[in-house]
Amino acid sequence: MQTAPLGLLRDLDPKRVMRAQVGGQDLVVWRASNGDVSAWDNRCPHRGMALSHGFVRGNDLACLYHGWHYGSTGACSYIPAHPDLDPPETIKTAVFSVAIADGVIWVSTKGVAQPAPVPMASQPLRCFHVQARSDGLAHACRTVAFEGGAPEQIEPGLYRLGARRVFVLENPLDEDRIQVTALVDADATPNDCAALSRWCDAVRRLAQTEKVAA
Ligand code: FES
Known part of the structure; x- marks a missing residue:
C-alpha cells in the first residue's frame, strides 16, 4: 500500500489516540506528550487488545487491558505486574512510517511515508468520511455548487470554488468508503473555511445519496 x-x-x-486504517491494515495512531505522532499495528503484543483503546502516558502508549507500556520504537517499556522487570526486546508492536506535511498525517505500511505533493500553498480545511466510491466523490465535487457557481475541476482532486481552491485527498477504506482530507488555499479566511466546510457536507450528502440511488 502506498502512503x-x-x-x-x-x-x-x-x-x-485514534484508530485508523491504511489498505486494510488496522492502525492505532497516537500523539505523545512531546507532540510526536506514531502509527502502529492496532494490536497489543500481549493478548491482542486493540491499542486504540489505550492511553498516552508521557511519551508511551499504555494498553487498556493489563497496562503494558510501549515506547516510541514500539517496544514494551513497562509491565505493571512486574515493575522491576526489564521487558525483553522481542515484545514489540509493528511500527509504520509517519510523515507530517501540509498539516496532514501521512502513513505508509510499506517503506518510508512519502506525502503526495499539494499543488498550492495550503492550510487544513477538514477531514470527513463518505460512503461512496472515488468516482462518486469526484462527481459530487464537480456537481455541488458553491455560492451559486459551478465548481471547476482543475486536475484530479483539485477544485476551484469561487475565489478559492480545495484539494481533496482520499484514503480508501474499502470498496465504497473513503476517508477524505481536504485542504484549502493558505490565504482563505475563517469565513471562507466555514463556507467550504458546508460545501464538503453537501458533497458528502450528494455522493452518498447517489450511491444509494445507483
Ligand atoms: S492485552 Fe495489552 S497489556 Fe495485556
Whole structure:
C-alpha cells in the first residue's frame, strides 16, 4: 500500500489516540506528550487488545487491558505486574512510517511515508468520511455548487470554488468508503473555511445519496 493521508494533525492533540486504517491494515495512531505522532499495528503484543483503546502516558502508549507500556520504537517499556522487570526486546508492536506535511498525517505500511505533493500553498480545511466510491466523490465535487457557481475541476482532486481552491485527498477504506482530507488555499479566511466546510457536507450528502440511488 502506498502512503495514505490519515487526517489533519490539528485533530490529533498531544496525548490523544485514534484508530485508523491504511489498505486494510488496522492502525492505532497516537500523539505523545512531546507532540510526536506514531502509527502502529492496532494490536497489543500481549493478548491482542486493540491499542486504540489505550492511553498516552508521557511519551508511551499504555494498553487498556493489563497496562503494558510501549515506547516510541514500539517496544514494551513497562509491565505493571512486574515493575522491576526489564521487558525483553522481542515484545514489540509493528511500527509504520509517519510523515507530517501540509498539516496532514501521512502513513505508509510499506517503506518510508512519502506525502503526495499539494499543488498550492495550503492550510487544513477538514477531514470527513463518505460512503461512496472515488468516482462518486469526484462527481459530487464537480456537481455541488458553491455560492451559486459551478465548481471547476482543475486536475484530479483539485477544485476551484469561487475565489478559492480545495484539494481533496482520499484514503480508501474499502470498496465504497473513503476517508477524505481536504485542504484549502493558505490565504482563505475563517469565513471562507466555514463556507467550504458546508460545501464538503453537501458533497458528502450528494455522493452518498447517489450511491444509494445507483
Ligand atoms: S492485552 Fe495489552 S497489556 Fe495485556
